[in-house]
Every structure is written in C-alpha cells, then in structure tokens.
Amino acid sequence: MKTMVVIPNWNGQEWIQECLDSLLLQTVKSSIVVVDNGSVDNSTQIIEENYPTVHLIKLPRNTGFAGGVNVGIKYALNNEADAVALFNNDAIADRNWLKKLVESLKSNPKIGIATCKLLQTNKTHFDSTGECYSIWGMPFPRARNLFDNGQFDVEEYVFGASGGASLYRCAMLRVIGIFDEKYFAYYEDVDISFRAQLAGWKVWYEPKAIAYHRVGATSSKLGGFTRYHATKNFYLLYAKNMPGWLYWKYLPLFTLQAVRLCASSILKGGGVAYFKGTLRAIILVPHVMNERREIQKRRKISIRELDKKLYHRRPPKIPILS
Secondary structure: OOEEEEEEEOOOOOOHHHHHHHHHOOOOOOEEEEEEEOOOOOHHHHHHHHOOOOEEEEEOOOOHHHHHHHHHHHHHHHOOOOEEEEEOOOEEEOOOHHHHHHHHHHHOOOEEEEEEEEEEOOOOEEEEOOEEEEOOOOEEEOOOOOEOOOOOOOOEEEOEOOOOEEEEEHHHHHHHOOOOOOOOOOOHHHHHHHHHHHOOOEEEEEEEEEEEEOOOOOHHHOOHHHHHHHHHHHHHHHHHHOOHHHHHHOHHHHHHHHHHHHHHHHHOOOHHHHHHHHHHHHHOHHHHHHHHHHHHHOOOOOHHHHHHHOEOOOOOOOOOOO
16 A cells, blocks of 8 residues: 655644654555745754655645645645555554554545544543544544543544544545535544544544654744634634434524533634634635535435434533633
C-alpha cells in the first residue's frame, strides 16, 4: 500500500524536528510531505537544511488546517497513493504508528479511515481515541483528558477520526471529496468522518497505533480565532450532514446547545467572536444547502444505523466551545 504522510505546518519551529524525526523512524516506508501555511518563523529553513527527503510545499498565506492538508492530499492523489495520513506538526509518532494504521486499512476494504490512540505528551492522559458526534450537535474527542489505564485498548469502530493523526483511504476520498475548506480549522475532521459514514465507509480505532500530541499548542496562540471558527463550524456540521428525520428529531437539542454556547461565549468574553461565527454560518447557508443535497444523495447508510453511531448523552465539557 503506497502511503504518504502529510503534515500541515504553521509557525511550528518549536516542534517540527521532533515530529519529522518520529515519522522518519517509522517501521513502514512512506513519503513525507510538509505543507507550510505561510509560516513567518524558521520552520521552512529547518526543514530545507535538515530533511532533504521531505517534500516541502510552501504556501504564500495561511489557508488553515483544511486548506493546508488539502494541498497535501491532492499531491498524494496525483502521485497515485493508496492512502494518505495526516499528522499534526506538534505531535510525535510511535515507531509502529503508521504500520498499525496501514494494517487496519488492509484488513477490511470497507474501512475508509483508521485512527489511533492519541495521547497527550505526558503519555498518561488521552487526547483522543476517536471523535464523537452528539445528538446535541456537538462534536468532541473521545476520552479527552482521561487517564489511560487500558480502558481504550480494544480495537473497534468509532464515529470519527482525529485529523491530527489518522490514515485516509484514497479510494474513499475520491468518492466523498477532501476536507471542506470553509471550516478553515476545527471540526473539519468530524465533517469528513460524517461524510464517510453517510457514504457507507467505516472508521476504525486501532489502539496499537500510538502517537503523542501537545494539546492546544497551536490553538493557544489564536485567541478569538478559535471561537469564531468553532462556532461557524458547529452550525455547518449539523446543516450539511445530519440526514432526514434525524435533522428535525434533534433540532430542539441542537438549538438548546446553540443557546448554551452563546451564553457561555458572552460570559467568557467571546461574544463578539461567537456572533461573527454565527453570522458567517448564516451567509454560507445557500452554499451549504447545495452541498447537503449532494452529500445526502450519496448516503448508503440507513437513518437508523446512523442514529446508533451518534452519542446520545449530553456531551462532556471538553469541546473547544465549552
């Protein structure tokens, strides 16, 4: 299986070397592509001087996570890759990380995405063991901040995969499309997982594939940017993807969650960013409705089966907007 690893980079000079070193030590061969999102630090210089085998693509401006990884994904598709892994520049991969994800895709042709046990850099607490999507319309990383005592060491199907350390089958991407650049950053990985589920693909969690992530290392630099995009994307996720009668069934809960997020944003001083994100989502409604029609046309999973994959309790207070 021909595999490429794509790392989106934006001012990651503090972490990029440790990230690339871990990927170069993987037990399976792959091509490594760094897409630089208009960094103004020494990231690209570090890569050019120390990593001659890494393919570096320089973008003139920051196109966000979605825009950056899409450049890398297109490069992988154009070079006949069978699978493309995405990996955050502030993460470190265990030596068998990629090998175990590749084995997952090989094990079942219906698996479109394989995701890993993503721990925090303290190696004791989880960042993500897959992504959940609640009936309240709120996505969140499964197990975030919990202590790892082996409770998530069982391989299984999950709703979504973290874009920070997962492997995507190229055959699937050619069917459902790549990342939605309207998201720019936040929840775009849940969006593509949702589209994959609707189109009949499966998302697999492989606990023997392990990586370590500095949670919030990039987001901590961004202030109101985070709340603006997370707000906008909260609305886009539901409007684009929630199918049929589930849309109307859970709309009251979604509305309550929106009110809760509004109140929380105002209390935390993020009201302006929240309302700007909401306004942007409203402006995008016509475009999103066109996309929704195409997404729902491709749906192969039954409404009942999808409903079983959703998280039916109140989401924990760990999402970006909580």
